[in-house]
Amino acid sequence: MASETNRLHPLSGAMMALRRGFTGFSIPFFLTGVGSGILGIDADLTIDLLFVLSPLGFVVGVGYGLAYYYRFTYALTADTFDVTSGVLSRRAREIPYRRVQNVDVSQGIVQRLLGLAVVSIETAGGGSTEATLRFVGSDEADRIRSEIRRRTAAVDDASDATERSAATDSLSETADEDVVEPQRDNDAARGDRSTTLLFELEVGELLVYAATAFRWGAAVFPILLVTLFLDPDSGAGFLPDFVFETARSVGGPESIDGAPVDALLILAAVAALQWFVATYVASALYTIVNYYGFQLGRQGNDLLYERGLLQRYSGSIPTDKIQSVTITDNPLQRLVGYAGLWIETAGYGPESTGGNQSAVPMAAESRIYRFATALTGVDRPDFRGASPLARRRYLVRYSLLAVGVVALAFGASRVTGLERWYLAAVVVAAAPLAAHLKYVNIGYHVGDDHIVIRRGFWRRRTTVIPYYRVQTLSTRRSIFQRRLGLASLVVDTASSQTFTWSEPTIEDIDLETARTLHETCGERLQTALRERAGDDVGLSVEPGNRP
Amino acid sequence: MESLHPRVRLLWIAQEALAAIALGVGLAAVDRWLVDVPTVALGVVVALGFVLGVAYAVRRYGVWRFEIESDALYLERGVVTFVETAVPFVRVQHVDTQFGPVERVFGLSSVVVYTAGSRNADVRIPGLTPERAERIQDTLRQLATESDATDAV
Numbered sequence: 001m002a003s004e005t006n007r008l009h010p011l012s013g014a015m016m017a018l019r020r021g022f023t024g025f026s027i028p029f030f031l032t033g034v035g036s037g038i039l040g041i042d043a044d045l046t047i048d049l050l051f052v053l054s055p056l057g058f059v060v061g062v063g064y065g066l067a068y069y070y071r072f073t074y075a076l077t078a079d080t081f082d083v084t085s086g087v088l089s090r091r092a093r094e095i096p097y098r099r100v101q102n103v104d105v106s107q108g109i110v111q112r113l114l115g116l117a118v119v120s121i122e123t124a125g126g127g128s129t130e131a132t133l134r135f136v137g138s139d140e141a142d143r144i145r146s147e148i149r150r151r152t153a154a155v156d157d158a159s160d161a162t163e164r165s166a167a168t169d170s171l172s173e174t175a176d177e178d179v180v181e182p183q184r185d186n187d188a189a190r191g192d193r194s195t196t197l198l199f200e201l202e203v204g205e206l207l208v209y210a211a212t213a214f215r216w217g218a219a220v221f222p223i224l225l226v227t228l229f230l231d232p233d234s235g236a237g238f239l240p241d242f243v244f245e246t247a248r249s250v251g252g253p254e255s256i257d258g259a260p261v262d263a264l265l266i267l268a269a270v271a272a273l274q275w276f277v278a279t280y281v282a283s284a285l286y287t288i289v290n291y292y293g294f295q296l297g298r299q300g301n302d303l304l305y306e307r308g309l310l311q312r313y314s315g316s317i318p319t320d321k322i323q324s325v326t327i328t329d330n331p332l333q334r335l336v337g338y339a340g341l342w343i344e345t346a347g348y349g350p351e352s353t354g355g356n357q358s359a360v361p362m363a364a365e366s367r368i369y370r371f372a373t374a375l376t377g378v379d380r381p382d383f384r385g386a387s388p389l390a391r392r393r394y395l396v397r398y399s400l401l402a403v404g405v406v407a408l409a410f411g412a413s414r415v416t417g418l419e420r421w422y423l424a425a426v427v428v429a430a431a432p433l434a435a436h437l438k439y440v441n442i443g444y445h446v447g448d449d450h451i452v453i454r455r456g457f458w459r460r461r462t463t464v465i466p467y468y469r470v471q472t473l474s475t476r477r478s479i480f481q482r483r484l485g486l487a488s489l490v491v492d493t494a495s496s497q498t499f500t501w502s503e504p505t506i507e508d509i510d511l512e513t514a515r516t517l518h519e520t521c522g523e524r525l526q527t528a529l530r531e532r533a534g535d536d537v538g539l540s541v542e543p544g545n546r547p
Numbered sequence: 548m549e550s551l552h553p554r555v556r557l558l559w560i561a562q563e564a565l566a567a568i569a570l571g572v573g574l575a576a577v578d579r580w581l582v583d584v585p586t587v588a589l590g591v592v593v594a595l596g597f598v599l600g601v602a603y604a605v606r607r608y609g610v611w612r613f614e615i616e617s618d619a620l621y622l623e624r625g626v627v628t629f630v631e632t633a634v635p636f637v638r639v640q641h642v643d644t645q646f647g648p649v650e651r652v653f654g655l656s657s658v659v660v661y662t663a664g665s666r667n668a669d670v671r672i673p674g675l676t677p678e679r680a681e682r683i684q685d686t687l688r689q690l691a692t693e694s695d696a697t698d699a700v
Contacts, residue, residue, distance in 0.1 A: 124663060346663065471664030474632040482629065494663040522633050526618050529637055 005075045009116055012135040013069030017062045024061025028053035074133060076147050079155060081121060083131045095130055097152040099123045101345045102357070104315035105141045112312060117141035121148070124346035124494060149302050149316055195304060199360050199371070201294035209291060209340070209362035210284040212332040218286055222278035243271045261418045291361045303343070305357060317357055321345045323469050323495035324504070325359075325376050327368055327462040334460070339368045343375070344495035376464050381452040383443030389484045390442070390508030394435035402428040444506045444517075449528065451491060451521060453504040463504045468528035469493045473521050475514050476505075487514035491521065548612040548623075555674025556608045558653045563600025570596050613672055615686060620660060622670065634670055638662045639691035644680045656680040660687060 007013075032046045032053075067087045075082045080094040101122045111117060116135035123130045136144065201209075226240050244252060247270040253259030259267075292309035299316070306314040322343055329339040341360040360371055369380050409424035437457045445452040451470075454462040474490040481487060489506045506517070571593040578584040603626055612623040620634040643659040650656055650673075657673045658680050675683065 470635075471638045471662045472632055472634050472670070474630050476625075476628055476630045478628040492662075492664040518631070518633065522619060522635065525635055525637075 005073045006136075006140075008069060008072055008133060009135050009137045009140070011114055011116060013066060015135075016069050017065035020061035020065030020068070021058045022061065024057035024059070024064070025054050026057075028057050074131075076144070076151065078151070081131065081148060083133075093131065095121060095123060097148060097155050100148060100152060100318075101321045102315055102317045103145045103148055104313065105138075105145060106314075107138065107308075107312040109310045111135060112138075112310075115139075119144055122345075145314075145316055146299070149300065149318065152318065153300055195297040195299045197295065197297045198303070199294075199296040199363070201291060201307075201361055201363075205338075205362045206288060206291060206294075208333075208336060208338050210287040212330065212336070212338065213283065213287050213340075213362075214280060214330070215283040215286060216279075218283035219275070219279045221282035222275055225278075243267070243274060246270050246274065261416045265418075291358075294358075294361055296359055303359065305359070307358075307361075315357070317343055317345060317359075319375075322375070323493045324463050324465045325372055326464070327372060329365070329460050330458060333362070334365075337365050338362055339365045341368050341371055341375075344493075346494040372464060376450060376466065378447055378450045378452060378464050381443075381445035381447070381454075381462075383445050383452075383454060386439060386442040386506075386508040387484075387486055387510050387513075389486055391435055391439040393480065393484060393486070393508060394438050395432055398431035398434045399428065402431045442507055444509075446517065446520060449524075451517075453491065453506055455505065455507060465491055465493055465504060466528070467521060467524040468532055469495075470521060470525045473518050475518050477511070481508065485511050487511045489514050489517055489521075548614050551608060551611050551672075551674035552655060552676055552679070553608070554653055555655060556604055558650065558655060558674065559604035559607060560601050561649070561653075563604050564597060567593050567597040567600055608674075611674070615683070615690070620670070620687065622672065632670060634660055634662060636687070636690040636693075638664070639687060642684045642687045642691070644677075644684050646677070658683050658687075 028050055032049055036043060036046050064087060068085075071087055071090070072083075072085045074084070077094075080096050081100070082092065082094050084090065084092045101124055104120045104122070105117050106120070107117045115138050117138045117140075118135055119131075119133040119141050120129045121131040133141075133144070244255075244267070246252075247267045248254070250266060250270065251263060252267045252270060253263040256264070256267075289309045290311075290313075291307050294307040295305065297304045297306075301319050302316040303319060304314070304316050306312070323346055324344045326342045326344060327339050328342060333339060340358065340362050343357050343359045345357070359375070360368060363371075372378060373380070405427050406422075406424045409418070409421040412418050413421035441455065441457045441460055443452075443454040443462075450464050450466050452462060452464050454460065470491055471494055472490075472492045474492070476488045476490060477486070486508045487510070488508060491504045491506075493504070506514075509517070571589065574584055574589050574592060578589065606626050607624075610624060610626060610629065614621045616633075618635060618637075620636070620639075622630075622632045622634075624630055640661045640663055642661070644656055645659055646656045654676065655674055656677045657671050658675060660670045660672075662670070672680075672683070
């Protein structure tokens with residue numbers, strides 16, 4: 001297909017012109033404000049100046065916005081996606097299709113009404129999105145996304161057309177009709193543009209997700225609400241009135257000034273509880289709004305997702321760019337037997353700063369594991385745990401922490417006259433439990449093609465890493481670990497998720513075990529790479545598809 | 548296993564001495580403007596800091612080892628947390644040699660190996676003579692090109 005040069009949606013040209021125009025209009029106000037304030041320019045002269053300069057600024061701004069719109073072009077060529085932009089200094093960027101990690105499309109409420117969308121194209125390089133098209137029509141966004149994926153497949157095919165003919169015979173025994181559709185010829189799979197639905201988030205699952213996923217980020221919402229909608233003079237200082245009223249019924253103070261410490265503590269506890277409840281509600285609403293109507297489908301070698309109630313997000317994740325797959329659950333979700341599945345690439349997604357995409361936000365655990373199996377070919381892992389010495393280590397660690405808390409309470413009692421400070425000793429009793437929970441949630445599984453690492457209690461993550469995605473391997477031993485003969489193995493991948501989550505680490509295993517694992521992983525990386533030389537397909541949706 | 552150039556101890560000792568002096572200056576400032584610090588205590592703290600710093604630098608040198616193995620660059624380092632890292636040649640994105648201004652005074656340079664990994668994306672071997680650094684860079688570049696099997700990401 002011949003490469004054509006495209007512009008953004010005309011409406012975005014109008015928006016850009018208006019925004020720049022407004023900026024141009026307001027700059028003279030700012031400048032004259034500075035001028036009259038600092039240089040002492042006469043006020044009448046200032047107003048006269050404004051009458052001339054502001055319309056002028058508006059016209060210049062509109063002109064600039066229009067020029068930006070007309071000078072911003074993008075094109076889909078045979079091998080690259082080209083973006084040319086800039087009014088005064090021009091920038092031409094060519095992104096090879098092979099380097100594209102994922103393509104994401106998002107639509108805000110207003111944009112949906114106007115039929116516009118933002119397209120972001122991610123590559124592994126750099127610290128941000130490589131190309132952002134703000135805005136194109138929503139049909140055009142879909143076209144760009146599928147064209148990029150189609151051409152990527154074409155580029156791949158040209159380079160390794162011969163490699164993959166025999167690999168498609170057997171459907172692995174781990175395949176599941178829930179997830180994997182019948183096997184077909186590979187070329188047909190690549191050329192196939194029809195979308196197969198893999199997962200649809202049901203209302204029940206969405207509600208479970210909303211009820212169990214607690215997002216600390218939502219803690220700002222209650223603060224925003226209080227600062228925006230409450231009269232600042234209604235409460236004493238920074239606490240609104242209703243907090244005092246609730247606290248008073250359980251022994252809170254009339255006001256902060258001159259209140260006894262115990263009453264203040266009650267007030268603090270009530271405020272914290274209310275804040276927590278408000279955060280929980282905000283977090284649940286956020287989850288519902290963002291994950292309503294979640295769908296995951298497969299088109300050729302890509303996974304396509306779509307979600308969002310007000311703001312729609314959609315995008316494609318090439319299966320051959322997947323770095324690792326992580327299953328997350330928290331204690332609540334474990335209690336009801338649910339978990340979530342995340343796919344990590346080296347790009348940057350709209351989700352956060354990390355290139356993670358939720359493949360399955362929430363589903364019954366068994367279903368999640370079937371999904372993970374279908375995505376990576378890993379069997380349900382048979383976990384081995386950390387060394388029993390690790391539990392002792394955590395017990396010491398948490399006990400010291402608890403003693404610190406008691407010491408703080410004691411110190412506070414000296415300064416403020418706090419009574420019953422010794423009640424803080426309760427946390428000491430929690431230390432053994434915490435140590436045990438941390439210990440039992442550590443696990444690892446060394447498979448033929450993958451290493452599976454599980455860690456964490458509150459937000460437990462089980463990460464499946466194919467050996468051929470391993471970047472570096474490190475064995476770490478702190479002075480405390482050396483005393484006990486323990487070590488931690490860090491398995492680093494190119495997943496940009498690790499900027500926000502910690503890197504996959506098997507903590508506190510015997511030094512001997514760590515050494516053996518380190519060696520095994522290194523060897524299997526080399527073997528896997530040799531096997532894959534020329535067969536650059538990556539994680540395939542069909543588990544039986546690898547040599 | 549290869550050690551670093553012995554002169555790197557001097558470099559690190561110099562850095563620790565600078566840190567000790569900075570600590571002394573900080574304490575002197577506290578003494579001058581906030582609370583009285585006895586001169587003896589100040590001297591003891593700075594001396595102790597210096598001694599610890601020297602011990603740390605010497606130990607750090609004693610622990611640091613690296614080796615170019617058949618398929619990976621292997622490093623051992625760390626006084627408080629001992630870390631053994633293997634960087635497979637296939638994963639090497641590019642290799643730099645660096646000469647910092649302080650390093651240059653001591654006639655030393657470093658090799659920095661970059662991978663596409665996330666946290667330990669750059670691995671630095673300090674305390675090399677410029678010739679050795681360049682040789683390592685050449686070797687690594689060659690090995691990385693030879694073992695270029697598939698895409699890193």
